Amino acid sequence: MDLKLKIWRQKNANDKGKMVDYPISNVSPDMSFLEMLDVLNNELIEKGESPVSFDHDCREGICGSCSLYINGEAHGPDRLITSCQLHMRTFKDGETIVIEPWRAKAFPVIKDLVVDRSAFDRIQHAGGFISVNTSGNTIDANTIPIEKADADDAFMAATCIGCGACVASCKNSSAMLFVGAKVSQFALLPQGQVEATDRVLNMVKQMDEEGFGNCTNTGACEVECPKGISLENIARMNREYLSASFKG
Amino acid sequence: MSGILNSSIGRKFAMALSALFLMVFLLQHFSINILSVLAPDTFNDVSHFMGTFWVIQYLLQPVLILGVIFHFVMGFVLEIKNNKARTISYAKNNGAANSSWMSRNMIWSGLAILGFMLLHFYDFWVPEINIKFIEGDMSGLIDPNNADSGYRYLEHLQHKFVDGWRVALYVISFVFLALHLLHGFNSAFQSIGANNKYTKGLVGFSKVYAIGIPLGFIFIALYHFFNH
Ligand code: HEM
Ligand code: SF4
Ligand code: FES
Numbered sequence: 001m002d003l004k005l006k007i008w009r010q011k012n013a014n015d016k017g018k019m020v021d022y023p024i025s026n027v028s029p030d031m032s033f034l035e036m037l038d039v040l041n042n043e044l045i046e047k048g049e050s051p052v053s054f055d056h057d058c059r060e061g062i063c064g065s066c067s068l069y070i071n072g073e074a075h076g077p078d079r080l081i082t083s084c085q086l087h088m089r090t091f092k093d094g095e096t097i098v099i100e101p102w103r104a105k106a107f108p109v110i111k112d113l114v115v116d117r118s119a120f121d122r123i124q125h126a127g128g129f130i131s132v133n134t135s136g137n138t139i140d141a142n143t144i145p146i147e148k149a150d151a152d153d154a155f156m157a158a159t160c161i162g163c164g165a166c167v168a169s170c171k172n173s174s175a176m177l178f179v180g181a182k183v184s185q186f187a188l189l190p191q192g193q194v195e196a197t198d199r200v201l202n203m204v205k206q207m208d209e210e211g212f213g214n215c216t217n218t219g220a221c222e223v224e225c226p227k228g229i230s231l232e233n234i235a236r237m238n239r240e241y242l243s244a245s246f247k248g
Numbered sequence: 249m250s251g252i253l254n255s256s257i258g259r260k261f262a263m264a265l266s267a268l269f270l271m272v273f274l275l276q277h278f279s280i281n282i283l284s285v286l287a288p289d290t291f292n293d294v295s296h297f298m299g300t301f302w303v304i305q306y307l308l309q310p311v312l313i314l315g316v317i318f319h320f321v322m323g324f325v326l327e328i329k330n331n332k333a334r335t336i337s338y339a340k341n342n343g344a345a346n347s348s349w350m351s352r353n354m355i356w357s358g359l360a361i362l363g364f365m366l367l368h369f370y371d372f373w374v375p376e377i378n379i380k381f382i383e384g385d386m387s388g389l390i391d392p393n394n395a396d397s398g399y400r401y402l403e404h405l406q407h408k409f410v411d412g413w414r415v416a417l418y419v420i421s422f423v424f425l426a427l428h429l430l431h432g433f434n435s436a437f438q439s440i441g442a443n444n445k446y447t448k449g450l451v452g453f454s455k456v457y458a459i460g461i462p463l464g465f466i467f468i469a470l471y472h473f474f475n476h
Contacts, residue, residue, distance in 0.1 A: 006339070072338065218431075234443075236441070239441035
């Protein structure tokens, strides 16, 4: 396949940055999207140009680092996958592919396609944890009976990999799907009850301070999320937040 | 509880409450207006009652006006905040791939409704206030000195729907109202945290409401245009 790539290049956080055209040929349809970028980078290095920086680690849809906005969608046009799971056969020969970093004030660009997602870490630090005794007397979690439906929903929420596709896709750069998932995974379990009130208040406070937008319930996040995290998690977070606010 | 309006979720909750309130009001407004087609005399009686009963005039009407103002001011606040959350926009963004046009353009459908409401206040509210509180005529009669002249409400309404341009503006505005509600109805329930086993049923009902009510208003406007 021959393709025309349009890629965001930005030397560092302070550089203005611009879109640059890169034609690429002999791309195998069986390559993953990141392998295609590897091929491009090899060519750039051979030509003595600086390679395109992009985040990646596991390359199997687990780590959530491959944050690429491809042809106007987070992780490209396919559903329930990350960029590393996207194959070149999704595209047509001769197609133009636009590749940009996540765009959000709370996710500043570090270089090229790499953004700083430490805002998510700070939200997690604000309340995304439970207190358990880990000094050798740890009680097996399975000794507490949990209703199947709740356990399933909690597990579903816990599959969030913190990739930030929800923020990138949202017209408001809202982080509510991520925070909704991180609140829900504990709100549904007995182990999460001890910190429940503070957790949701503190995490939402941190989310707002980081400069993420407000949810308009467009549902774009749910569609683009590689793990299929549903909007029900945002509704649950809203319930948790409102009842926690009234508790004081 | 303190400063709930300073949080993203609190603002959305308040937005949804004002919106739910407006949707209840809209249903009531429609129920009365449709009487102008089905039972014109009853329409006059109810209009007179609404326009003179003190609970409605001095309690509910101010609450309604404040509710509307709150709703669109908060709509602007959210829009500005949300725009600030993304300072550099995408070179290519395919919003249609993951969300409805209505959901992405609430501010535009809302602004169209706001424009309509200015016209609507000029058409009905300003003359009402003028007759009742400036001229001091609380009788509701076409001729205040003649008890047999009948109520003026239906006549006033019919006068407004003679002008084709005005009718066209009303019809277009109701289309925007439908677009606003097609997303807004369910969105309000999601905002207050009500996403549960009833959501599927609600989605069906929301379509009936969001299309049915504006369509009904359009019918009333056209009915009076063609029957004067
Ligand atoms: C006066 C002009 C109006 C403006 C400027 C306006 C603006 C807006 C905006 C910008 C939103 C989206 C807020 C967000 O979630 O980001 C919204 C939501 C909504 N509006 Fe309006 N609106 C207006 C009138 C109305 C009227 C008359 C109704 C109903 C009769 C209505 C019903 C709703 C509903 C149900 C929502 C969804 C609330 C939610 O998402 O929680 N609006 N409005
Ligand atoms: S909710 Fe989905 S899109 Fe958002 S960070 Fe988690 S996995 Fe990524
Ligand atoms: S590189 Fe880990 S999810 Fe794509």
